[in-house]
Amino acid sequence: MVACICMWIHLATDLSTEYPFGKAICRVGSFLQVLSVTVSVLSLTAVVLNRFLSAITRTFSCVTQTRYKLTIFLIWLIGVVLSFPWLLYTKLVDFDWAGGHERYCVEIFPSKSSRTVYVTFFTCCVYAAPLTFMLILATVTLAHPSHTPSAPTSQMALRMKRRAQQMILVVLITFIICWTPQQATLLWDVYRDPDIPKPTNIAAIKYTAIYLAYSNSAINPIIYIVFNDCFQHVLWKFARCKIRPNAEIRVTPASAQVCSVISVSSS
Structure with missing residues (x-):
């Protein structure tokens, strides 16, 4: 979703002097980007938690098809609910200046405080807290001693399991490295003092942060190739x-x- 939709909308916007799309894409673009982050975090949480329970609790049963489908449904439902404010408050705004006309796609929340509360909640509770929780679980899972089987088949299965645990940890760390700068710029934007001029390089920082986040979609397949x-x-x-x-x-x-x-x- 990020690679196929969000990235190209941002790229076309960055290459244009004003927002090149209509109201629908303006609303949907921001919504899909937040949705992709939310779903990615929740999906990683489900995978890491499942691996942790499988490694620590020997009696833990494998996820059934019914639970699998229910988990996917709940992840997307929660993602849509948490991302909905961007669909509701993102608008296409036209400005008429003495020197010409400009068009922007901006988020207009009911108040500055409501935007601050939402961005803070999302960054802390939907992004930072789950990722910290996952890092702890993934590290404990990888450090947990495993019984070494004698049969060649069991040894290979154990090797595949360990490599899968390592892959999840690498995927998680890569996700954090790629997406944290973009989340940090959003948090900075709601807490900065409006009376203090923005840094001259803030546009370049935001540009780098957003495309670093998008690069995560290109890095993941490489990780799968290396570990699988x-x-x-x-x-x-x-x-x-x-x-x-x-x-x-x-x-x-x-x-x-x-x-x-x-x-x-x-x-």
């Missing part, structure tokens, strides 16, 4: 044109190549 043996295997097959479009990919830990690719003929 099955992903590497399938990608190498695709690169050598050895996988048909209708192939079915199955993970088989007992296999020497971790996963297998099965061609399925269409009826």
